[in-house]
Amino acid sequence: MKNIKNIKNKYDVIVTGAGIAGVSAAIKAGSMGASVLLIEHYGFVGGMSTAGMVSPFMNHKIDGKPLVNGVFSEIESGMRQNGGMIDNGFLADSFRSVVLELLAKNNVTVLLHSGVISVNKVENCINSLDIWHNNRVEKVEGKVFIDTSGDAHIVYLGDFPWVKGDEKSGHLQALTLFFRMGGIDMTKVADYARSHPEDFMEWMEFDFDFSKILSVAGYYSFIKRAHVEGKLPEEIEYIFFTTLPESGEGSFNTSNVLGLDGSTSFDLTRAELIGRNQVDAVVRLLQEDVPGFEKSYIVETAVQVGVRETRRAVGDYVVTGEDIKSGAKFDDAIARGCYGIDIHGQKGEKSRMEHLDSGVYYEIPLRALIVKDASNLMVAGRNISATREGHSALRIMPTSSAMGEACGAAAAIAAKKNSELRDVKYDEIKNNIIDNIQF
Numbered sequence: 001m002k003n004i005k006n007i008k009n010k011y012d013v014i015v016t017g018a019g020i021a022g023v024s025a026a027i028k029a030g031s032m033g034a035s036v037l038l039i040e041h042y043g044f045v046g047g048m049s050t051a052g053m054v055s056p057f058m059n060h061k062i063d064g065k066p067l068v069n070g071v072f073s074e075i076e077s078g079m080r081q082n083g084g085m086i087d088n089g090f091l092a093d094s095f096r097s098v099v100l101e102l103l104a105k106n107n108v109t110v111l112l113h114s115g116v117i118s119v120n121k122v123e124n125c126i127n128s129l130d131i132w133h134n135n136r137v138e139k140v141e142g143k144v145f146i147d148t149s150g151d152a153h154i155v156y157l158g159d160f161p162w163v164k165g166d167e168k169s170g171h172l173q174a175l176t177l178f179f180r181m182g183g184i185d186m187t188k189v190a191d192y193a194r195s196h197p198e199d200f201m202e203w204m205e206f207d208f209d210f211s212k213i214l215s216v217a218g219y220y221s222f223i224k225r226a227h228v229e230g231k232l233p234e235e236i237e238y239i240f241f242t243t244l245p246e247s248g249e250g251s252f253n254t255s256n257v258l259g260l261d262g263s264t265s266f267d268l269t270r271a272e273l274i275g276r277n278q279v280d281a282v283v284r285l286l287q288e289d290v291p292g293f294e295k296s297y298i299v300e301t302a303v304q305v306g307v308r309e310t311r312r313a314v315g316d317y318v319v320t321g322e323d324i325k326s327g328a329k330f331d332d333a334i335a336r337g338c339y340g341i342d343i344h345g346q347k348g349e350k351s352r353m354e355h356l357d358s359g360v361y362y363e364i365p366l367r368a369l370i371v372k373d374a375s376n377l378m379v380a381g382r383n384i385s386a387t388r389e390g391h392s393a394l395r396i397m398p399t400s401s402a403m404g405e406a407c408g409a410a411a412a413i414a415a416k417k418n419s420e421l422r423d424v425k426y427d428e429i430k431n432n433i434i435d436n437i438q439f
């Protein structure tokens with residue numbers, strides 16, 4: 001087991017949370033020679049990408065050219081090589097194996113089954129974290145800290161600034177428990193869809209190519225009837241799944257858990273129960289009523305309910321919805337994205353999916369990764385410094401990876417020079433992540 005090393009009491013860079021943002025940060029910092037500790041609650045890496053079973057990677061290409069490369073491309077090509085990725089879809093298991101190998105290759109010390117429980121700081125500088133592992137608590141010192149916990153845990157525990165939810169209503173996006181089904185007869189699914197296009201979402205394509213990943217979304221008439229008959233909770237408004245080529249397997253992003261906060265254990269527990277009930281109801285409906293699902297069966301539900309939005313750190317810059325929509329560019333750009341505003345609405349809130357015009361992309365400034373009032377704390381991924389609108393675009397996996405990679409580069413340079421993050425020259429960071437900011 002190459003990744004398991006004895007934990008030392010001091011590291012250049014300590015990363016909390018091994019989702020796609022955290023692993024990208026750790027791999028980058030490790031590749032630049034920093035000693036890196038990556039701490040993760042679960043017994044595996046990937047966060048939402050694996051525990052949440054979230055796939056596929058959302059669009060990050062302009063005219064076929066990827067905006068995100070670097071560590072993200074290494075993860076992608078590793079998964080393609082081991083047969084775990086087709087088109088933009090991937091298997092959680094493949095992600096775990098490939099990423100653990102990359103972490104090992106770049107000398108990252110990975111500590112799974114552990115968690116940060118407190119942050120020790122002097123004024124605005126964090127000097128150590130208290131880590132729970134082996135049923136004891138141990139202090140580990142670091143020079144630079146990266147919070148990729150998704151919930152801004154380190155920001156919160158360190159009493160640095162954060163916000164949560166919609167600026168006016170306080171709404172948080174809906175939660176979703178993913179699940180996978182097998183035994184789907186895709187020929188029958190396609191026949192029904194072609195003959196009832198009005199039953200599906202307007203963006204759906206009906207020229208089904210079974211050798212590719214397909215997206216199916218709608219079944220409105222079945223949902224409507226099931227609501228009337230009391231067979232399906234009202235929160236479920238459509239059935240959405242993507243298929244694995246020629247496998248009869250589909251991954252379902254369909255449950256819709258409302259009114260709960262994914263950063264508290266009480267709410268998460270309720271969300272798991274509600275999500276599971278919703279999944280059972282959807283599976284029953286499909287098996288009993290929907291053409292193509294007669295012999296289908298459930299393969300698995302995700303390890304945890306998918307959480308789209310909780311706390312967001314407040315950084316030196318806060319990325320706004322306007323930055324996203326206008327394709328803003330910055331002198332200190334460290335990553336790019338082209339995914340638009342995507343808010344899965346709460347009860348009483350309309351969902352929004354606003355794509356950017358073709359060819360438009362925005363940049364993300366380094367300042368959004370540096371936590372306000374902190375001298376050595378960075379953030380990336382789901383807890384990035386952004387307004388709710390800005391966050392809804394930046395949270396996707398490719399962009400989270402690019403932001404994580406930039407954190408890793410900046411942290412490695414700051415640690416090597418024993419300098420403050422804000423004193424690291426932008427050009428030096430840029431040279432190390434050039435693939436993610438230039439075509």
Ligand SMILES: Cc1cc2nc3c(=O)[nH]c(=O)nc-3n(C[C@H](O)[C@H](O)[C@H](O)COP(=O)(O)OP(=O)(O)OC[C@H]3O[C@@H](n4cnc5c(N)ncnc54)[C@H](O)[C@@H]3O)c2cc1C
Nearest residue numbers: 017019020021041047048058115116150306307381382397
């Ligand atoms: C239902 C759903 C559908 C989505 N669909 C898509 C999609 O189709 N395409 C796409 O690109 N994106 C999608 N997204 C968005 C994307 O999956 C996430 O925003 C992204 O994966 C977040 O990555 P992250 O690394 O920031 O955080 P996470 O993946 O949440 O990782 C955080 C990690 O930190 C760990 N952690 C937290 N606190 C601690 C602590 N104190 N100590 C130790 N470890 C800790 C957690 O266990 C977790 O592993 C979707 C998200 C959801 C929820």
